[in-house]
Every structure is written in structure tokens, then in C-alpha cells.
Amino acid sequence: MRKNFLNLGRQPLANSFLPSDSRKILSKEFFYNLIVSFNVKNYLVSVTNPVNPKFQYTDNYAHRASESFTMRAAFSKIAKKLNKRYLPRVVMEIGSNDGVFINNFSKQKIIAVEPCKNLADITKKKFKTYNNFWNIKLAKKIFSDSKKADIIFSANTISHIPDLKETFEAIEYSLSKKGILVIEDPSLSSVIKNNSYDQFYDEHVYLFSAIAIANIVRTFNLRLFNAEKIDTHGGSMRYYICKDSAKFRVTKKLNLIFKEEKKMKLDKFSTYTEFSKRVVQSKNKLVNIFKKLKSENKKIISYGATYKSSTIFNFCKIGKKYIDYVTDTTLNKQGKFTPGQHIPIISPEKGMDESVNFAFLGAWNFKKEILKKEKEFIKRGGRFITHVPTPRIISK
Ligand code: JHZ
DSSP, X not given: OEEEEEEEEEEEOTTOOBSOOOHHHHHTOOEXXXXXXXXXXXXXXXXXXXXXXXXXXXXXXXXXXXXXXXXXXXXXXXXXXXXXXXXXXXXXXXXXXXXXXXXXXXXGGEEEEOSOHHHHHHHHTTSEEEOSOOSHHHHHHHOBTTBOEEEEEEESOGXXXXXXXXXXXXXXXXXXXXXXXXXXXXXXXXXXXXXXXXXXXXXXXXXXXXXXXXXXXXXXXXXXXXXXXXXXXXXXXEEEEEETTSOOOOOHHHHHHHHHHXXXXXXXXXXXXXXXXXXXXXXXXXXXXXXXXXXXXXXXXXXXXXXXXXXXXXXXXXXXXXXXXEEOSOTTTTTOBOTTTOOBEEOHHHHSSTTOOEEEETTGXXXXXXXXXXXXXXXXXXXXXXXXXXXXXXXX
């Protein structure tokens, strides 16, 4: 049974960067109401009205996982670890994006699945890539009784797929007897701790906790046996899952994580109603910071045209009145306009000039990397604004 706890208002698709802000284009923009709920039976937190994935994962998908140094390093590290620990012969990635993870493996081992054609075209040059959505039909096309995967890896993808039943059934079919499924996604505990409500948008259909993952996979003859906290995307969790019959023991680490989640009361509805109150407080505080700075005639921009910031700008109604433009290193975001608020996106080379007084950290999850990169901006008195864990101007 699902109970709603958060209403983030009328939202566009977070990846629908617009090619122009002409009236014709704007009149066709799609909006929906972003409501988040908690399932009191299996503890799953989800968006109540998921969008059809065909409208989201198009042939011109904007996000490139290789865009940041932090992510390249993180995927290289886990790839090496999995290779060394499990010595896999067949590794499949579901949602391979631009190849940031599979690039760390030899060509022979890899099977890549990626529904967005522009991304699949990148990895096709080196790896066997299926330009498809992950489902039973595809699993049966790739695997058979004599060919199964030793490792199935999926980062920031399973939380994006509304149909968990088909997803896990197809995984269970594809996995070898001793095979493991490794999933990474932003963790619910980090969202609750950091008040990072911007992790909710159309693509993040689910924000998982370990207790919810354990409950879900159990229904598909799978078993969660280990989990690790990782610091990517502002606090994520890596889950290790095997077949019910496989001999992997439940780790101490996983038991500790279960304990922590219970202590945080991630299994209680009241935790989410309290969170929802804090979200409204956060919104008011952030809007007040923008209002005050604007009344002092400061120039504010936003740093990183993230999907997350689409939730913030549309929920808080922070638009061109406050933000002159957004900078982003991704070539296919530059020259476009943000979803819903239609703020222009330009390159950091063009945008980070002497006239900027404040930059909102849309990509707050890369705070360390960005603050290091933008030393000059800070040195000349520029300051970053963040809303995580509470809205404030970062002093230095
Ligand atoms: P980033 C995306 O969310 C979408 P977003 C997706 N749904 C998901 O789950 C997560 O990623 C994992 C730019 N940037 O990764 C690059 C700079 O401009 O936080 C990116 O466009 N300068 C798949 O969009 C954006 O910021 C920089 O120095 O919320 C970061 O996007 C750096 C470091 C990044 O996720």
C-alpha cells in the first residue's frame, strides 16, 4: 500500500533541454505533477506517476557519465575490484551510457545494453552493444541455458525503470548460478540526511534503501547479500545480489546498514512526512537567499545543468528573474534552455567571467571537484550557493 508524502508540483521532464525558447517550442513542453510516495509494506519510495520511458530515453539523451573526473575514477575503481574479486568471463552492463564503466574491461568480456541510440553508438565502436530497453525479450535474445552472465552491473539505471518485476525477472534469467548483480543508485538515507529532495525527478522513479531492495529482490528468487555506501551522486549505495541458491554469505557491512536504516526509521511513514516539512523550509530559505542577493544587484548563475536542479528551479520557481544562465561542460546541453524555467545554458569558458558574483551549485554532488576547478572565481570574491544540506552561501 502506497501513501503519498511529498508534492514537488508541476514539473517538466528533467532531461528535456529545449533547443530554443520560441513560443512554438514552449507551447509543446510536457509537464506532470511530481508526487512521491512510500509503500508501507515493502518500504519502497517511488514517484507515483512514472512517465513512459520511451519519452525519456530518446535517441538524443543528454547525460554523459564520463563528463566528470570523479565518475571516471569511481567506475574505474569498481571495475578493477569486480574483475579481481570475481574473475568474470561475461560482464553485462544495463544502461551503459557512454561506456564509462565498460571502458575498463577487455572487449571480449562485455555485453552492453543501452536504450539511447546516441549513447549506444559510442560504445558500439568497441563493445557488443544492444540498443534496446532491458526486458525479458532482450534477455532471451542475449542469453541461453548455456550462456549466462557472471556479473550484471547497473549504475544509476535500475532506479529509473518503472517495471521492477520485468527487470528482475530478466536479470534472474540472465545470471549464472554463481553470478552476481551489482547495482548502484543514490541512497534514500543520503536524501533524507542531506535534504536533497532534488534527487526526485521523473527519471528517479525509485530511491532505494537496503531494506526495500532486500524485500523486492526476495520476490524474484534473488538475495541481497552485501551493500556498500559510496559517495558518488551525493551519497549512493552499491548492492550485491545473488541467486537465492548461491552460497554468498550476508556480510557484516549489510547488517550494519540494515541497522542504521532501521535507526533512521526508513521503514516508518512518519520519517517521510517530517522530511516533507523540511523540504518546504529548505525551499523558503533558498528563495530568500536568491531574493536578497538580487535586491543587492548581484549577478547569479547556476553551475551544472543537472537534472536535479530542474526539480529545484521548478519547485522553487527560480527562473531567469534570478539566474542569468547556467554553465555546463556537456556539449549537447550548451546552446539549449533548461526544462520548465527556460534559462539559457552556455559553456563555463563563456560563462565564468569576472561579472559573476554567485554561482548556484546545481551539480552539488561534484562540489569538491568544482571548488578545486574554480579557485580563481573564489579568489576574486565569487561565491557558491548550495541547498545541501541546508541553503547557504559557501564561505570559501
Ligand atoms: P550529474 C544525471 O543526473 C541523470 P544529474 C541521471 N538520471 C542520473 O541518475 C544521474 O545523473 C546519475 C556538469 N558539470 O551527473 C556535467 C559541469 O558543467 O550531477 C553534467 O551535465 N562542470 C542519469 O544531471 C552536470 O554538471 C563540472 O565541473 O543531476 C552534472 O550532472 C562538473 C563536475 C560537471 O547528474
